[in-house]
Amino acid sequence: MWSVVHARGPSPNPRYNHAAAVYDQYLIIFGGVAIFDDKNSAYYNDVWIFDTSK
Amino acid sequence: MHWSEIKSAVAGPRKGVPLTNSGNKLYSFGGWCMGPNMTAIYSNELLTLNLEMPHPSNNLLNSNMSNLSPLNSSRFDALPQWFTTRTSGTPPTARWGHSLTAVGNQLYLFGGCVDKGPTNEFYSYDIRKSRTSNELYF
Numbered sequence: 001m002w003s004v005v006h007a008r009g010p011s012p013n014p015r016y017n018h019a020a021a022v023y024d025q026y027l028i029i030f031g032g033v034a035i036f037d038d039k040n041s042a043y044y045n046d047v048w049i050f051d052t053s054k
Numbered sequence: 055m056h057w058s059e060i061k062s063a064v065a066g067p068r069k070g071v072p073l074t075n076s077g078n079k080l081y082s083f084g085g086w087c088m089g090p091n092m093t094a095i096y097s098n099e100l101l102t103l104n105l106e107m108p109h110p111s112n113n114l115l116n117s118n119m120s121n122l123s124p125l126n127s128s129r130f131d132a133l134p135q136w137f138t139t140r141t142s143g144t145p146p147t148a149r150w151g152h153s154l155t156a157v158g159n160q161l162y163l164f165g166g167c168v169d170k171g172p173t174n175e176f177y178s179y180d181i182r183k184s185r186t187s188n189e190l191y192f
Contacts, residue, residue: 001141001142001143001179001180001183001184002141002142002143002144002145002146002177002178002179003143003144003177003178003179003180004144004175004176004177005162005176005177005178007176011174011176012164012165012174013174014165014171014172014173014174015165015172015174016070016149016150016151016152016165016166016167016172017070017151018151018153018164018165019153020072020153020154020155020162020164021155022155022156022157025157025158027155027157027162027164029153029164029165032151032165032172033151033172034172035171035172050162052157052158052160052162
């Protein structure tokens with residue numbers, strides 16, 4: 001069954017082609033691409049950690 | 055060391071598609087597919103590939119779950135096939151370039167490109183609450 005996860009506080013910006021991995025109960029997201037308009041996009045190098053146990 | 059192709063595992067060609075494993079199964083969702091007239095189609099399918107196969111000594115037609123053995127590479131081209139899973143709840147819309155990661159019995163899907171562009175939508179999928187009425191992909 002699918003559910004929407006409502007995480008508290010800040011969350012990663014919209015992005016695609018990022019990578020994700022698991023370490024213990026932590027979901028980790030790295031990088032990806034954002035599109036701001038027809039001509040502007042950005043490649044990310046940020047790392048986000050989500051604790052699935054909380 | 056060498057690669058072996060699982061020739062029985064056939065799904066439509068796609069890119070920007072994540073793959074994750076939980077237990078003896080691989081899970082995949084969505085992706086960028088090529089539709090009719092070379093148009094792009096975003097997928098919203100949840101595909102499952104069961105890597106747990108009946109032991110060769112078992113009668114395949116009468117095998118039950120307790121007789122299953124772990125992956126046996128000599129049978130790679132025989133059995134594993136993709137299944138679509140009928141999902142319930144609030145499923146993600148079609149997308150590509152997202153991530154899908156298993157943490158225990160939960161799959162987590164984040165982001166990707168939807169119709170409007172990149173998104174930061176965040177979903178979880180409870181594997182234990184998935185319906186058992188899986189259907190063969192083709």
